[in-house]
Amino acid sequence: MKKLLKYIAYFFGTLLLLFAVFITYMVIVSDIQPPKVEGNDAGFVRLQRKQIDTNCYVIGNNWIRKSKSGIWEMYVEGKPFERGVINGKLSQELVQKQEEAFVDQIAKLIPSKSYQHFLKYLIGFFNKNLPKNLTEEQKLEIYGVSQAASHEFDFIGTPYQRILNYHGAHDIGHALQNFALVGCSSFSTWNDKSQDSTLITGRNFDFYVGDKFAEDKLLLFCNPTKGYKFMIVTWGGFTGVVSGMNLEGLSITLNASKSSIPTGTAEPVSLIAREILQYAKNIDDAIKIAKSRKSFVSESFMISSAADNKTIIIEKTPDVTAVAYPTSNEIICTNHYQSKELLNTDKNEEQIKQSASEYRYQRIKELLNKTDKNTPQKTASILRNQFGLNDLFIGYGNEKAVNQLICHHSIIFEPKKKIVWVSTHPWQLGEYIAYDLNKIFAMKGLQQNHEIADAALTIKSDEFLQTSDYNSFIEFRKIKEKILNKETIDVAKFIKLNPEYYDTYVLAGNYWFDKKRYKIAKKQYQTALTKEVATKYEIENIKEKIEKCNKKLN
Numbered sequence: 001m002k003k004l005l006k007y008i009a010y011f012f013g014t015l016l017l018l019f020a021v022f023i024t025y026m027v028i029v030s031d032i033q034p035p036k037v038e039g040n041d042a043g044f045v046r047l048q049r050k051q052i053d054t055n056c057y058v059i060g061n062n063w064i065r066k067s068k069s070g071i072w073e074m075y076v077e078g079k080p081f082e083r084g085v086i087n088g089k090l091s092q093e094l095v096q097k098q099e100e101a102f103v104d105q106i107a108k109l110i111p112s113k114s115y116q117h118f119l120k121y122l123i124g125f126f127n128k129n130l131p132k133n134l135t136e137e138q139k140l141e142i143y144g145v146s147q148a149a150s151h152e153f154d155f156i157g158t159p160y161q162r163i164l165n166y167h168g169a170h171d172i173g174h175a176l177q178n179f180a181l182v183g184c185s186s187f188s189t190w191n192d193k194s195q196d197s198t199l200i201t202g203r204n205f206d207f208y209v210g211d212k213f214a215e216d217k218l219l220l221f222c223n224p225t226k227g228y229k230f231m232i233v234t235w236g237g238f239t240g241v242v243s244g245m246n247l248e249g250l251s252i253t254l255n256a257s258k259s260s261i262p263t264g265t266a267e268p269v270s271l272i273a274r275e276i277l278q279y280a281k282n283i284d285d286a287i288k289i290a291k292s293r294k295s296f297v298s299e300s301f302m303i304s305s306a307a308d309n310k311t312i313i314i315e316k317t318p319d320v321t322a323v324a325y326p327t328s329n330e331i332i333c334t335n336h337y338q339s340k341e342l343l344n345t346d347k348n349e350e351q352i353k354q355s356a357s358e359y360r361y362q363r364i365k366e367l368l369n370k371t372d373k374n375t376p377q378k379t380a381s382i383l384r385n386q387f388g389l390n391d392l393f394i395g396y397g398n399e400k401a402v403n404q405l406i407c408h409h410s411i412i413f414e415p416k417k418k419i420v421w422v423s424t425h426p427w428q429l430g431e432y433i434a435y436d437l438n439k440i441f442a443m444k445g446l447q448q449n450h451e452i453a454d455a456a457l458t459i460k461s462d463e464f465l466q467t468s469d470y471n472s473f474i475e476f477r478k479i480k481e482k483i484l485n486k487e488t489i490d491v492a493k494f495i496k497l498n499p500e501y502y503d504t505y506v507l508a509g510n511y512w513f514d515k516k517r518y519k520i521a522k523k524q525y526q527t528a529l530t531k532e533v534a535t536k537y538e539i540e541n542i543k544e545k546i547e548k549c550n551k552k553l554n
Contacts, residue, residue, distance in 0.1 A: 032131055034146075034160045035139040037081050044085040045147055053449035057090055063446035064090040069424045069433045072216055073452060075440070077223035080137045084144020084239070087220075092148040094216050094236030101212040102166065103153060130168060133267045133294070135275070137226075141239050142167065149237065167240050168268045171297040183335060183356055183399050184255045186302045187364050187382070188311035191329040195373040201304040201311060201413040202379035203253040204428060205233075205242055208406045217409055219422060221440055227278035229441050233409050233422055240270025241277050247437055248281040249306025249415035255333050257298040257315070258351040266296035266318065273301060282307040290314045291321045298347075300324075302333045306415035315339050330368055334361045354536040356399040363389055363402055376412050376421060376432075380459045383410050383428050388532055395501025396473045399534035403428060405473065412459075421459060429470075432459035472497045476504075483507050486514065502531035506542060513549065522549035 049057040055066035062083075064074040074090055076083040088095055131139055142164055149159035156162055186203035194200050208214075218236060223229045232244035245251035252273050272293045280286040286303045301314040313324040315337045322339035324331075335357035337348045352358045366389060367382045368374070385402045388394040397405050410428030412421040418437040424430035434457030443452070464470050476497040482489050491508050498504045509524035525546045533539050 032158075032161050032164060034143045034158075035131075035136060037140065037143070041079065041081045044082045044144070047086065047089060049089050052446070056446075056449040058446055059086050059089060061445040062086045062090060065446070065449055065452075067433070067451060067453060069431065069453070070217075071422060071424060071433060072218045073221070074218060075221045075223070075443070075446070077225075079225050080140035081144045083222065083224065084141035085147055086144075087141075087239070088145040088148030088237070091218065091236050094218060095145065095148045096150040096152075096236070097216060098213065098236040098238075099149065099153060099162070099166070101210060101215075103156070104210070104212065130164060130265045130268075133265060134271065138239070138271055138274070139164075145237055145239060163237050166237065167271060168265065171268050171270075171295070183360065183404060184253075185360050185364060185383075185402050186253050186255055186333040187331065187368065187379075188302065188304050189330045189368070189374040190309055190311070193329040193368075193374055195375045198414055198416050199304055199306060199309055199311065200374055200376060200379055201251055201253070201302070201415070202376075202383050202411070203243060203255075203302070204383050204402065204404075204407045204410045205253075206404055206407045207242070208408070214408045217422070219435070221437075222278075223441065224278060228281065229437075230277045231420060231435070231437060231440075232274075232277070233411055238270075239274065240268060241273040242270055243409065243411045244273075244277050245413050245415060245418070245420055245437065246277050246280075247418065247441060249418060250277070250280055250282065250286065251304040251413040251415050251420075252277050252286070253302045253333075253411070255300040255302065256335055257300055257317075257337060258335070258347050258355070266294040269295050269297060269299040269301075269316070272316075276301065276303070283310075283312055287312075287314060287321075287323060290316060294318065298337075300333050300335075300337070302331075304413060304415050309416070313338065315342050317342065332361055332364045332368075334358070334364070336361070356534045359389065359400045360402060363387075363400070366390075367402070376414065377459055379412050380410075380421070380428070380432050383412075384462050384464070386464075392532065393500050394532040395504065396469070396476070396498050397501055397503070398532060400532060419454075419457065421457070424461075426465075429462040429465050431461045434458060480507060483511050500531060502528045502533045502538075504528075505531070506538075506545075509545060513545070516552075518549045518552040522546055522553070525549065 047059050049059050051057050057064050062076045064072060066072050072094060076087050143160050146159040146163040149163055153162060183206045184204060188199065188201040190199040191197050218234050219231065220234050221231045228246040228248050230244055230246035232241050241252060242254045254269060254273055272290065272295060276286045276289045280289055283303055283305045290301060295316050296318055298317045302311060303314060304311040310326060311331050313331065313333050315322045315324055320341060322341035324338040335355060336351045337343055342348055364382065367385060371378050383402060386396060388400055394400055405427055407427045410423035412432060419434055421432035421434050423432050434454045436454050440452055479489050479494045491511060495504055495508055505524045505528035509521045512521035512524060525542050528542050
């Protein structure tokens with residue numbers, strides 16, 4: 001018996017030692033060191049912003065202001081570290097607020113403090129080689145921005161480590177959410193498909209990390225010392241690109257595709273997009289840059305080029321870079337591949353069959369076929385559309401709709417005219433505010449606070465905002481949150497608020513299941529299956545819930 005206890009003690013002692021060695025190893029390898037800053041550039045950290053009005057600050061020619069539309073607008077210029085530092089100093093409150101929102105959302109998903117602590121080392125270990133995949137310019141700019149990060153979250157990592165790793169969070173999120181893939185939609189028209197033959201591109205960025213994360217959209221106008229001037233829609237602390245256009249009239253938008261869970265780090269797709277936007281003047285340049293970079297998730301890059309007067313889609317996996325070319329004067333991009341190299345791959349075919357991507361693709365195609373000569377206003381109308389195929393009403397918030405009522409931002413480009421429209425709160429329902437890039441980059445600083453948008457080009461807000469259905473949807477979201485928090489609700493009232501949406505009945509079923517009312521729960525799940533369910537995964541999930549109810553009832 002003594003020998004047995006001795007062996008058990010040795011066994012567990014060895015396990016604890018191995019675990020300690022493992023944690024120590026992860027701490028060491030996840031300790032990412034910042035890039036070296038040249039002596040003269042180090043002085044930029046002493047720069048201070050000057051307030052010239054409420055929510056309006058300047059540092060030399062650089063400035064930030066909050067427009068009357070609610071969008072934050074910022075201009076930065078200079079070398080990588082310089083513009084990073086200035087970016088952070090001007091938008092310090094936004095950098096810190098966005099990180100707080102991001103960490104809060106992680107806390108909701110992973111309540112355990114001990115697991116959160118372990119997760120930081122796991123992510124650090126996963127991203128240990130991230131700096132090796134970035135250019136020196138990218139690292140210096142991110143390091144500059146990180147000077148503004150709060151020390152409240154130093155338990156996660158140093159400010160530089162955190163801001164750097166957040167640039168890879170978009171990719172990791174895509175890879176880990178294959179069963180609930182971010183459902184972005186984009187399309188473009190030109191020549192005979194557009195009213196004045198000009199190139200028009202529209203997109204919804206349906207990336208949701210909680211309402212708080214989407215509160216403060218940041219429109220950044222960047223004038224780097226190398227490359228082309230450009231604008232992007234972003235958030236505090238994020239230097240990557242998900243939607244943007246440069247002064248050469250080249251725009252880029254990202255659409256996630258189905259990925260395997262990555263086993264190592266490469267360049268985050270948002271930073272590949274940033275490199276394309278900053279250094280490409282046409283489609284050939286964009287393809288060349290994309291092929292020179294390795295990503296660790298699958299992504300589609302929609303590239304619209306004024307120089308070429310057309311749009312193509314660069315499709316990347318960790319192993320392949322392909323191009324989907326248009327077959328007419330329009331092109332559509334949702335969340336599956338279309339190139340000859342990737343169209344018939346097993347993973348892509350599964351994505352087409354299982355997800356809502358093909359459905360949204362066909363819906364956009366249907367709407368474009370109904371559109372006689374596209375315009376920015378008509379593009380906005382398509383991006384706001386909440387109906388399914390053949391104009392079937394499929395409930396508010398359905399992933400099969402072009403407008404899922406969750407988007408972080410919606411954007412419209414006219415590359416040849418260098419004009420961009422950005423949506424305002426809520427989602428894509430508020431006004432689309434127009435910006436003329438030629439005029440903004442011609443400005444020499446901001447001596448006094450004033451609106452920089454072109455008011456004459458504003459696209460008015462959606463009439464849906466004035467309806468009782470909109471108010472019902474807002475109430476629906478509030479009650480949904482109560483269900484998720486296990487609070488008591490009026491189920492009949494909840495269903496009445498959004499009766500054509502399948503998830504209404506799934507949530508009601510979950511509510512009754514938790515209360516052990518399995519017969520009622522089963523009925524709700526069965527009703528859900530009579531509606532337009534977004535994905536095959538969810539159909540299977542609902543059927544599994546019905547089977548659980550059956551087992552409880554037998």
